[in-house]
Amino acid sequence: MNIPVIDFSLYNLGENSVLDEHLVDLGRQLKSSFTEIGFVYLKNTGITPEEVEQVMDISKTFFLQPVELKFPFRSKTFSNCRYHGWISSETESLNPDRPGDLKEAFNVETFCNDIVSTQHLQSHRKLSLRVLRVMAIGLGLEPEVFLHAHRHIGGEKNRTTLRSLYYPPVNSELVKEGQLRCGEHSDYGSITLVFQGQIGGLQVLSPSGEYIPAPCIPGTVLINIADLMQRWTSDHFISAIHRVLLPPAGDSNTRQSLAFFVAPDDDYLITCCDGSTKYPAVTAGDYLNYRINDLLGKK
Ligand SMILES: O=C(O)CCC(=O)C(=O)O
Numbered sequence: 001m002n003i004p005v006i007d008f009s010l011y012n013l014g015e016n017s018v019l020d021e022h023l024v025d026l027g028r029q030l031k032s033s034f035t036e037i038g039f040v041y042l043k044n045t046g047i048t049p050e051e052v053e054q055v056m057d058i059s060k061t062f063f064l065q066p067v068e069l070k071f072p073f074r075s076k077t078f079s080n081c082r083y084h085g086w087i088s089s090e091t092e093s094l095n096p097d098r099p100g101d102l103k104e105a106f107n108v109e110t111f112c113n114d115i116v117s118t119q120h121l122q123s124h125r126k127l128s129l130r131v132l133r134v135m136a137i138g139l140g141l142e143p144e145v146f147l148h149a150h151r152h153i154g155g156e157k158n159r160t161t162l163r164s165l166y167y168p169p170v171n172s173e174l175v176k177e178g179q180l181r182c183g184e185h186s187d188y189g190s191i192t193l194v195f196q197g198q199i200g201g202l203q204v205l206s207p208s209g210e211y212i213p214a215p216c217i218p219g220t221v222l223i224n225i226a227d228l229m230q231r232w233t234s235d236h237f238i239s240a241i242h243r244v245l246l247p248p249a250g251d252s253n254t255r256q257s258l259a260f261f262v263a264p265d266d267d268y269l270i271t272c273c274d275g276s277t278k279y280p281a282v283t284a285g286d287y288l289n290y291r292i293n294d295l296l297g298k299k
């Protein structure tokens, strides 16, 4: 099984009008990817590789600094910004059964924006909203149904976050047993947009139980369903487990990626969109708090 590549030209960010029949066609393609594997590559979205590279370059300059220069920017030191800031290597275990992930990250909470230009965040926001519209059409729902829940991206009552990830060179002699660059997990919110650098390692668990590679395909963005969206769609769309493997022993590469974790507005009540009661209603804020506290071991 492969992750499909869908051409998004007709609804590219540069296009101001699109025919309904084209949206229906895109909806059909997205629906089949998200029901079968939960991941899709989109090409011709309007977010350029140059724009992505620029953000990765700025991020790398930050990550390559000595720890004492990064320390003042660590997460939770910014007032009013919950998780904004730097996360050091081995701090998070996305799979709690494994040692800490061999990655560093910088969280940019969209309303606490500093290292990334506002325009860059806006293009991520706009593309996310277009994808959410097409997803609703694919499910045969009212096109705006998911958009009503994402009115405040960039505001304080929405925790959509751009995360710049840096995976430093791995010293195979120091690696702990079972340690990975990023342990097995699913994402928490509605959808995630991932831009990867050239170095591979990302794998997705397919419904048949095997991990399939999700390499960088230049010029594309990888989009996946997250847990709250799976719940919202009564499990029609799959929030697939994924992970990032270590490089082969002796390979001293570094890896970079940018993940835009889209979340609904905190006070939005998520109920199953097919009208069923498969999952009880929950506000996005309560659900995300529960999941993030779990990750940070505070449960
Ligand atoms: O680095 C990547 O390619 C993906 C990382 C990821 O899945 C995550 O941070 O949730």
Ligand SMILES: [Fe+2]
Binding pocket: 185, 186, 187, 242
């Ligand atoms: Fe993830």
